[in-house]
């Protein structure tokens with residue numbers, strides 16, 4: 001299927017939804033930006049500023065904020081940009097509103113905690129047979145909103161639709177590549193957040209730059225193993241939604257996942273370390289580890305994160321466990 005995208009709908013006006021709204025508008029689309037709160041929609045329409053989620057970024061004129069979900073019905077594609085764990089309820093709410101052929105582009109990075117389902121499979125369950133795409137890659141909302149350049153990947157099983165959507169969203173500072181390996185792209189986005197927590201913890205605990213680099217490399221090996229077992233292509237993971245996003249998220253305090261790990265490393269409790277912010281890796285870790293165990297995939301770093309988050313291990317116990325594993329060949 002191929003569509004010519006002219007009006008883009010965005011469900012979720014947090015940091016990333018707002019940044020993507022501006023990016024889609026700069027790329028030449030009209031944009032309808034949906035959020036839950038009518039008060040916030042009215043405020044955004046009046047002030048054109050989303051100071052709560054994306055301070056300093058002015059909403060472009062061709063973006064219409066709304067709290068009325070039915071306004072998304074006329075859009076050629078809808079980007080879903082609410083937290084990963086809200087995907088099912090959002091797709092359930094959107095399904096009676098959107099025409100069956102309207103593609104949904106998943107922009108959240110995570111795995112459903114309760115069921116261990118990949119987000120694309122959640123969409124397929126709720127809206128069988130519909131077109132689904134995944135957008136992922138190294139892209140801090142604040143960078144994109146400031147017009148700093150980056151590149152991301154959009155994956156859809158339908159190559160023509162993938163290309164149309166990527167073209168529609170690409171602009172002078174956001175370059176959207178396309179591919180058909182939906183599973184690989186979604187695994188890259190979901191799993192890197194868990195590894196970024198580990199990386200932040202290593203830095204927070206003062207374990208040094210060498211440990212950090214070793215952890216990124218061994219984390220990447222875990223990503224590759226997991227993706228291979230669940231049908232993603234290794235080449236995808238070596239791209240933007242894999243290596244690219246892993247490196248970004250593991251090396252910057254701008255990342256909420258990294259900062260959460262950093263604070264854990266500095267001795268803060270799991271409850272306090274998020275600072276009230278969305279930390280997708282913390283909710284995805286247990287599902288990722290369950291899925292890995294189900295297929296006998298060795299993911300010691302992800303498992304260590306999960307053990308620390310559940311309170312089973314202290315951070316030092318996790319480091320000991322990782323360093324005292326039997327010596328093996330490097331795969």
Ligand SMILES: NC(=O)C1=CN([C@@H]2O[C@H](COP(=O)(O)OP(=O)(O)OC[C@H]3O[C@@H](n4cnc5c(N)ncnc54)[C@H](O)[C@@H]3O)[C@@H](O)[C@H]2O)C=CC1
Nearest residue numbers: 013014015016017081082084086108109139140141278280
């Ligand atoms: N912030 C970033 O730099 C990037 C974020 N992402 C991903 O985008 C997703 C959203 O992240 P952000 O926008 O940064 O988070 P955020 O915390 O800034 O915004 C989340 C938005 O979702 C809304 N929301 C929460 N629960 C909801 C529900 N049940 N129904 C409807 N709306 C709900 C909140 O009101 C808020 O406006 C995450 O999965 C994240 O991993 C992806 C790339 C970059």
Ligand SMILES: O=C(CO)COP(=O)(O)O
Nearest residue numbers: 137138139140255256257
């Ligand atoms: O996914 C992101 C950048 O690509 C944002 O990462 P955080 O959710 O850790 O801030």
